[in-house]
Amino acid sequence: MTAVKPGLGHDRIVIAHGGGGELMGRLIREHLLPPLRNERLAALTDSAVLPWPDGELVFTTDSYVVTPLEFPGGDIGRLAVAGTVNDLAVMGAEPVALSLGLILEEGLPLAVLDRIVASIAGAAREAGVEVVTGDTKVIERGAGTADSSRGLFINTAGVGRMRRGVQLGLRRVAVGDAILVNGPIAEHGLAVMSVRSGIEFESTLRSDVAPLNGLIRDILATGADVKFLRDATRGGIAGVLADICEASQRSVEIVEAQVPLSTTARHAAEMLGLDPLTVANEGKCIMVVAAGDAERVLAACRGNPLGRGAASIGRITDAAPPLVELITRVGGRRVVQRPYGEELPRIC
Amino acid sequence: MTDRVAQLVDELHGLCRDVGRRIQVMEVCGTHTVAIFRTGIRSLLPANLRLVSGPGCPVCVTAQRHIDAALELAGRPGVILATYGDMLRVPGRSGSLERLRATGAQVQVVNSARTALDLARANPQSPVVFLGVGFETTAPATAATVLEADRDGVENFSVLMCHKLVVPAMQALLDAGDVPLDGFLAPGHVSVIIGAQAYQPIVAKHRRPVVVAGFEPEQIMRGLLALVRQVAEGRAAVENVYPGVVTADGNRVALELLRRVFVVADAPWRELGVIPQSGLELAAVYRRFDALQRFELALGEDEGHPLCRCGEVITGKAEPSECPAFATACDPLNPIGPCMVSSEGTCAAWYKYNRVQGPGAQRVPEGQR
């Protein structure tokens, strides 16, 4: 490791930024703490201490490796906060605090880091949670991948407080329940695809990445009989519907014409040969609710900016064997399966 | 929209009832196969109308020896292999491009041959090999790109030529005579290039109706209706129900480009063997862009899997569910045969949209028809 004199005005991450010395101290004090400012983090203790009332603690972790780091409508930082918050929120928990583990590749421009940390701070504010503890490491350029530099990876953990009286779980799913989604699907995956090298195209598509805990709070506050919530990320809504079908051993029937999909997303998916049902979202939640309460939940969704495009897309049925079936626009029926891996754009 | 389709469905049911006997038609094109599954059209068809999927998935018919050559080239130090996403998971003798990429090979997914040429321009030190797959729809793009490479002197660019021609494959299928077919739903976008008249020899020689159709539910239904109507009336003609898109003569500029850059040659089709005059190779003047010549590589032999019946599936002789490997030894995660690996492969489409029960046994109570 070469000695780097502090104070020489670095504009890129160097290995010494991770060396535990003065340079690292500056990185934390100047680039991480100000945007994320809060008392617990500022204490720079080895762990954060959180007050905890009685009840259940909900705990999750997730890692983020998206390329490119910044994409239309978001970046890896916003993705990390929203992803972790949403994992807590769909369990019925109110998110309380997050950790932030940054793995930086040497050579990463500090300007990029600053933008991403600002984005993390913004998303955390939006969600009403604080980043209370963190860690930073620097790796050699190219260590992250075989051929090209990725720049930055993030791991986050989150804790939340379980709401009292909320009972969510696939075992509560029953025949007749309505299946809802809070808005137009497939936008995140298509927006990221639009800036991937080799297949890029210009588009007005933007990622839908957003923390959904506020929306879910509104939904649960209606007192409606909500049975199950899950954010439809990789694998798209097809993946979540398959989860529901497999775990509940009930059939799921979806009506294609009722699934919200923007004209732009529909055509972009068509162009790339992708099925919108299998394309990733980062701000969409599939909800299973008692049929009689569907309208109430939809109204609550539509009262929140993140649920304006909410729709009822199908229902749980007792058809056997348990399958996810789509009633297509022309009235045909077909099976919907979870995608078997990353769906690739195709020309055939 | 639904009303238009519903009316066509009704008409089709009526016609098929009048014909009475079983009618078997082949949708040649893999994009049709996927569209038919995705839109649930199969569940709307009369019971005596059977669709069989043909050899029109370029991924599925690319010979294993070509995949092996692509793997060999991508494994060479410094080489960047550019490919359409479709080819990434196709199994060769020693794995797939996707697996090879995991070991450090430079495999880049592109959505156009032009992007591959741009890669070559941006990386003048690296040989860039473009995996040229596809039928007549896609081949003109490769031809135009080779011309551009020639004009601009992009000498680190080359093409592994796997392009194939559809009409000779349809001919070969009928010549073999072991698949009872009442007619063909012809590939709409191949026809954009070659023109509807290109199927005239098939009609003349084998007296089977050929109907050129688009890919939307309504267009597919119109195509099937036109086919069954010809069957009902005992006619056999080329009919184009993709107006405004497909013409009688095709895209003359593209055809001229194909003639200029390529020569027609015998070509190996995966699981089907060599079909005479069914492939494209670079013409002598452009042969320096041929990856096999550039890298002095000879094609090997195909080595079929003992269980795989893809060859029968893409010639309509067997349905995927009749293959002993289907959904057992062979699935999309571990494909044995090419029809499972391509998202438009017949087996993959069956697996994805139709797996639980057999053909025609999708869960559609009669009362809902």
Next chain:
Amino acid sequence: MCLAVPGKVIECRGDEAVVDLQGSTLRVSRVLTPEADVGSWVLVHAGFAIAQLDEREALETWDYLRQILATEPADSERETQTTDQAPRGEGSPA
């Protein structure tokens, strides 16, 4: 075997055309359709315009194109698709 989508040429520069695909735009080659110009409808496949469409004729069967034209010109925003909003009875097409 060949995915291709219709789009409208909004810009031409030499052999290249910029094609609008309803909120997304693609730079494509027009060497296969040299007569396509700003305002033409073309069919795009693998980065190339492979056919110039006869819009009027294509409308006869092409619902996709009809929908695009119906939403012209303002619809480049994310507008939720509302076709057939009414829950169509349980799979009854008729």
